[in-house]
Every structure is written in structure tokens, then in C-alpha cells.
Amino acid sequence: MTTLHHPTTPSAAFPHSVFGGEDVCAAAGLPVHGAGPHPHFDDAVWDFTGVIGLPRYLARYARILFFTEILNPQWRELAKEFIFARLAPDHRAVRELAHAYRTPVLIATVHGRLTVLTGWLNWLTEQGVDNLGEVTQQHCAAYLELRKKVRDKHGVVIRDSSPGYRMDVVAVVQELGYYKELFSVDGYVPTFRPWGRRTAYSVAGMVRRTGNTTPPLSNDVFQPLVAAALYVVEMLAPHVMELQQQLQEMVPNRPGRNNRARPDWRVEVAQAIDRHMQEGDPFDVALDHVVAERLADGWDPDDPLLRVNLISLAHETGRRAFHYTWLPTLRGHLEKAVREVGLSKRWGRTAALVERADGRGGIPWTLPMNTTEARLQLSRARTACLIALAALTGMRKSELAELTHDCRLPPEQLGEGRVRYRLKGKVIKGRKLGGEHDQWVTIKQAYDTAGVAASLADLVKSDGHLFKSLSFFTPYEWFLTWVNGPEGRRLGLAPIPEVPVSLRMLRRTLAVEMAHRPGGLLAAKIHLKHISVVTTEGYADPRELHQTGEKSQVACSRREPDGLRHYYDLTS
Template sequence: MGNTTPPLSNDVFQPLVAAALYVVEVLAPHVRELQQQLQEMVPNRPGRNNRERPDWRVEVLQAIDRHVQEGDPFDVALDHVVAEPLADGWDPDDPLLRVNLISLAHESGRRAFHYTWLPTLRGHLEKAVREVGLSKRWGRTAALVDRADGRGSIPWTLPMNTTEARLQLSRARTACLIALAALTGMRKSELAELTLDCRLPPEQLGEGRGRYRLKGKVIKGRKLGGEYDQWVTIKQAYDTAEVAASLADRVKNDGHLFKSLSFFTPYEWFLTRVNGPKGRRLGLAPIPEVPVSLRMLRRTLAVEMAHRPGGLLAAKIHLKHISVVTTEGYADCPGGAQSVLMAEFGQEEREHKVRVALDAFHDYRNGIRPAGPGASDLLDFFAFVDEQLDSSGAPNIKRSDQEVTNLLAKRAKSLHLGPVNYCWFLDPSKALCLKLAGAHARGATEPLIGMCDSARCPQATHHAGHRPVWAASAESKKVFIATIGRARRTERTRLSTELARDERVLAEIDALCGTGA
């Protein structure tokens, strides 16, 4: 039985991963500074847990006096916190109603504020509040960051009270979890085993060939307690692990990156922030509110790898980059968990190629023809398949897709998906990309998609789905040509030649694929 976990659609996956990476790469340095400030707010004083510790009155009164001496407003309680004492009969005009008493207790080194303290403190605290007032404590002078949509710079956060500041930390940790799951394809159990020291030293294998590894344990299908394993990943995932380690609670997490892999509630909080006013202020694209799980992120990575070669995984990450690195991880540790993920990639890719070939055959039967130099050969093959279907069995019986698939399977195996064409790589000696590469491509068993010139290669075809890319290419060349001065004749000639090629390909697609006006 195939994998029943549904992948996320691109309109969910792209803004989700882009938002997580924005938090990790842009906001995280400021969140770490905030975390340090929160930790310093509760000093670990000597004698804190023994009889040498001062009386609570002394510590809380000292905290109140510090506010007055420094002219520092007291922290404000959130509306939902204020609602509880109001329900218990507090006077709405009480000057202490909106004081964040829990924050005050933390400043004095106490874990909680006991309301039995209030009669003793009221007079002193009311006077202090009149002098310095109330204001959200954190982020009053927040540093500027670039908006996610590139529309200028803004403070990385609006002022927050202590509760909101702690939620800021929680959402940053959730962003790390989302980014690691989406970029590595790790299972939930494998993410749970990542420790604070999971990053192995990076390796430099040559110019621009840094390799990054994460160490952990694989639990599923292994002996009791799991087995040690490594994941070769990209720098963004490696850096995310570093951020997660810096934000982890080193006591509560017991040496692991994440305290808990409970995902539903933290994700809901993250989604609410991205889709709310704070996310819009940061320029984050809204995320459709559909169910999301860690398993779905793994499945989506496999499908994205198989379906969209050369496409974008998120705002900055090229699938081709991830594919290369992940493949090296598979080769480096062929018995490891990453090989299982690669097997999922491969299976999904094979199934997708068959579906693409089947769609092209159905187009052929509906009178929609492919364009490109390899169209004639592909049409001959489809005619052969059609003939085989007509001659195998009784007449007037509609053949199932499975029968067609069986006949298309070999041709589908040779299919390589490019952003502007399909490459039916049946004969390496005819591949234009290998000829252009010369001796460097000797013995190659796959095309060099990056060197493809599908307008000239005899094994390339163009279909309706490729038209938008060719149209965008033609429009951009028109813009460039219009801005080139008369003195730059060579550049103008080169671009004009390429524009003529693009327009010729577009005309062929429109004429044969039914996309013309």
C-alpha cells in the first residue's frame, strides 16, 4: 500500500517554511537577546533555597524601589489576566489591577506572586506606580529588521509584557522545529533525538562545497534505544539546529533541542501570529488554515523533490541544492535513515513521471500535440502505443489507464523534468547537453539539465505547462533590450537572437498545444 499521508499544497508549504526561516534567520538573534534578558530578570542568588535567603518582604520591596530609582515603569498584565480578578470582585479603578504582579515576583527572585502579600505591599506599590507608571516591559527600543516582503525596515517587535515575551521564545522554538522538519525530512522520533550538540563540525570539500551533518538516533525499525545515525543537510538546516540549541531550556529539555514534539498547539500559536497583525507588520505572507503535521512536512519534501526539479522549496532554497546534498547523504550512509527518505523521493519521482507521460498521451489522443525538436519521435511512440491498444483485445472496449501505463513505463523511465521542457533521455549520443559538455560528460547516464537548450535538442519536447516560463523569459528580454544603449550592439544582438528563439518556441506551443489566443 502506498504512502497515505497527504502532502501540503504549495500555497501552504511555501509561506509556512518561508515564515519559519524568517524567524530563524532574521528574528532569532533578537529573540536570543530577549531570552538572556528574561533569564537575568530572575537572578540565581546564593542561599535562594535555604534559610539564609531574605524575607519575601525585603526582596519584593527592593524590586519595587529599583523601579522608582531607575524610573522604570512596571510591567502591564494582559487583558485575559486582568479579567480573572475582575470576576472575583476587584474594583475596576484599582491602581494595581493592571500591574503584572507575576513579573514583579520574578524580578524579586520568586517564582510566583502570592495575593496574601498584597495588603502588606499595597501602599508602597501604589505610590511607586503613581511615580513611574505602567508600560510593557520588553522591546521598548527594539532593533530594526528588514520586512519579509522587502518593503523597508521596522522594529523586530512591538513592546511586550513578560508573558508575551515568553510566548515569543516559544514561537521561535516552533519555527526551528518547522524548518528542521521541512528541510531535513526527519521523522518525529528522529527530531526528538537531536541533542544540543547534534551539529558535527562542517567539512569543506572544495570551493563552494561545504557539507553539514547532524547526528542523532533512529528509533523506528531499530533495536531498543535506537541506533546512532547522521544526516547530511544544507546550511539552513544546520544553522537552524544551532538556533534551536541556543533557545532550548537546558534544564527542562534534558540536553535535547526540543522539550516536546507535541506539535498541534504550538503550530496553532505560530499560525495565529503569522496570520495576525504582528505577522502582517513583519511582511509575512498568510498561511492557509489547514491541518499540518510533522509527517506531512516530510511527505511534502519527498513530493517537492520528485515533482519540481529546479523549483523553489521556499523563499530562498533551491530544490536542486537540497537534492544534491541529500543524495550525498544517502551515498555517505547507505544504510541510514536518510536512505529511507531518498527511497521515498525515488518512488514518488517514478510515479510522477508515469503520470506525466500518461497525461501527455491523453493530450495526444485529444488532439493536443507536443512542440519541440523531440515532438516527432514522441508522437511516433504514442502512435505505436495507440496501435498496441487497438490490436490487443476485443474492439469497442475502453482501455484502462493501467494498460496504457504498462506500455508507457519504459519511456516514462527515461523522462527527466526540466523547468522549460521534458527531456526524453533515450539515447545519450543524441543529447545536446552532453555534446556541449564534451569530455566532461563522457559516460553520463543522465542529462545535464542546467546545460539544456531544449529549442535545439532532438530529445526535448515542450508542453502547455512550460509556456509561462518561456513567456516570462521573452518579456524580461524585451525589457532588457529596451534599456540597452545603441553603443552596446553586441549585447543587443545576442538578446534579440534569444528573444527570437523564445518567441518561436511560444508560437510552436500555442499552435500545437492549444494555448494560443
């Protein structure tokens, strides 16, 4: 693990701040692991990675605040005072300010505020402004005009920025004025207020929303997407789990694997080559792009080792990589072995048969794969689990991230043919630091999917949770390409229209379907963990909701837990 060096700002460089020497987490009421970092105000880097209860979806980079990225040294002190005041509004020095915010904000919020503030202050430095007393409305307007466009690293305009981002920019510029009495080194002149009495909301051109702006997925997208995900979970996952076990056995986790006591690479790789010859086991095949890279690096097209998967060979010895500096020593031995046993994709050579998704007979669950393609199968199955759980439970990203490998509670028998399936987890949004434990009553498919996800999870890397990370865009693009490609057609999967899909859209789709059923508004409110039924109304046009009276609403909300099944026809 990388250890951060936390330089401190020399106390003699600037006038002493009222927060000097204070423990940031103690002032903000943030609990910290005993061995975790305890950032102090004078540190130039505030590391919150040791704070207890931070949501899992919050990336590591968002837990660390780098004030060193601000070019003007005196403004680093100002930025720290501003962020400290937002984290600890109950501090005696902050309570005295007339315009200071009274509610503490989250680590994620101050990380975003610092990012925007750094951009504003560094832009002023580039304009030759080295004192906030020199800032005028012209500066503010010019900077907002700049931020109305999103540019790439070369400065080329890509698109317009969102109103929400523009509101954040305006808000940070204005908020510096709320704390000017607190700053020890600089500040706007007392009479200056950016954009006068206009709010950040109006300056940014925000339009008041009349409902939830996240669109639900149309049925021609939702149905094939969920059907494909469930096909992977229910039909392919048992074979993927077996493949996972085989891949784990390929890389032995023996003592000495990561220390100097292990045998020399010459010995271990030679032994792996000998094993292939003794067992008549062909060597794994390299990916096409690896072969292309080797040719570009000057390999002979007739080289017998051109298509050998050398990384797979290294994995057989428990090593993560094959170093090309080994090749001159191993070449003779390896060429002889390749001539003797040949090359073949290592995994899935005798794949079991499964029923096609369209019911047109049985086929091998996979074509032969090399090691890289096999690992992609695992990743694809995990993505399918994420899609199915999001679609069938309506969980938020933050809630999916908190699901642990033991999230499935024992099924409850409620009578003949009636079984209640529950998942335990945490609600993060709108709750105190660390979230609140809660349960979701769901259908059997979602319950079984959680079990598959637990079996596929790397419990060490994912810290005992179902998903290591909740990155969705790229994994979904890979899943979509697979479904719509040759392999998806071979398995009989219906193509999925190539339109934007997000976890929020899956949640919204479930909410709309539930809310538009008789009595479904109250049921959706309970199931989606909304604090108020008004929030649930925002997920669907209230004018379209089925009106059946209070008794029917409550009765529907108490239906058998299996009742969500009829909301979707996943096989039609």
C-alpha cells in the same frame, strides 16, 4: 519528582502465575539504570521510566503501566500475564504456546495494548460478565460497535473511529485467546475464537493501502510556511536570543533561592519595588485576560494596581509566583511606586530595526511586550526552528527529538564554493532499543537553524536536546495565528492558509520533491533513512518518477551537499 507507590498483588488471592516474582525488565532484556525502578511481575504498577534507550518522544505516562485501572481484580493478573508474554516471548512458558507471538514488542506498544485491554475488560464488568468463559461473539460484536464511534467525556458522539483503532480493538480481543493456556485465573473457553477465522484487519474494515496516505503540502501552504519560519530563524532569532538572556537575568539563580535561608518575601519584594523607583523603571503591564479575571473577582475598576503584572514583580525576586495574600502588606508601598513611575510593557521598548519579510523597509522587530508576551516570543522562535528543520531535513518526529545541542558537525570544505553541512543524531524507527547513530547531510539553512535552536534551548529542561518536547499541534496553531494576525502583517509575512499541517506532511513534501527529480528516488531513500527504496517509492507515485537510468540515479545521489537548495524556492 513524583515517586510512584507500587502496590503488589497478594499472592494468595489467585492461583500462582508462572511469572510470579520475575523481574519484568530482566525477562524482556530491557537494560535499566542502576537507580531506576525495576518492575516485578507482582507489582500492580510497572514503571519503565528507568529503561535505558527509550525514545525521547515517548511521554512519561506511556512508560508506566497501571493494571489497577482494571476493575475486576482477577483480570489484573490476567492482564499482567498477557503483557509479560508480549514483552518476553522467549520466556520458557511463552515459547511452549502454539499461537503466541515470537517477536518482542516495544513499551509504547504494550502501553497501547493495555489501554485497549482495560477498556474491553471493564466493559465486560459493566455488562455483568465476571468470567471470560462467559464471553460470546455477541459480546465481541457489541463492544466493537461501541468503539466504532469516538465520544467525548459526556458520551456524546464526536466522529467515527479510525480503522486502525478498530483493528487494535479486535486484535486485543482475539489475542487473549492465543494465550489462554498461560493464564492462571481465567480465559475464553477452548473452542471460542472471536470473529472465527477472520483477521483483525478484515473485521475492522481496513483497506489495503497502495501508497503513502499522508498528503504532501501544496505549494501555496508550504512556501509561506517555510518562508515565515526561516524569517523568524534568520531575521528575528538574534533579537529573541538577546531577549532570552534578559529574561534569564531578571530571575536571579542565586544560592538559597529554593531554601529557607533566603530573605523573607516582604524584604525581597519591597526591594524590587524600591529598585523601580530608584531607576525610574515603569512596572510591567498585566495581560488583558488577567485584568478581566481580577474584575470578575471583585477588584475595583479604578484600583491603581489593577493592571500591574504582579507575577513579573515576583520573578524579579527569583520567585515563580505572586501570592495574593501578600497584597495587603505591599499595597501601600506598591501604589506609591506605581504613581511615581507608572506602567509600561517592559520588553522591546527600544526594539532594533529589521527588514520586513516583503522587502518594504525596516521596522522594529517587535512591539513592546510584557513578560508573558516576551516568553511567547521564545516559544514561537522554537516552533519556527522545529518547522524549518522538519521541512528542510525531512526528519521524523523521533529523529528531531534526539537532536542534541552539539548536533552540528564542523562544516567540510570540499572545494571552491562547495561546503558539506552535516547534523548528527539517531534513527529510532525500525532500529534496536536506543536507536542507531547516524548523520544527515543538509543545506546551510537547516544547519544554521539547528544552531539557533541550540541557543534558544533550555539545556536543563530539555536534557541537552534542541527541543524539550515534540508537541506540534498547539504550537503550530499559535504560530499560524501569529503569522496571519496583526504582528505577521506588520512584519510583511505572507498569510498561511489554515489547513491541517503535521510533521509527517512536511517530511512527505520533501520526499515527493526529491523523488520527482532526475535520480531523486535513490537520493530520497538515502536522505530519509529508509531501509528500502520500496519504502521511498511509497512516498511518490512510481509512475510519475523521473526515469533516467541507474548511472544518473547514483550520480544525483552524490551531488554536492548544498544541492538540496534548488528543491525549494523559499523566497519566491
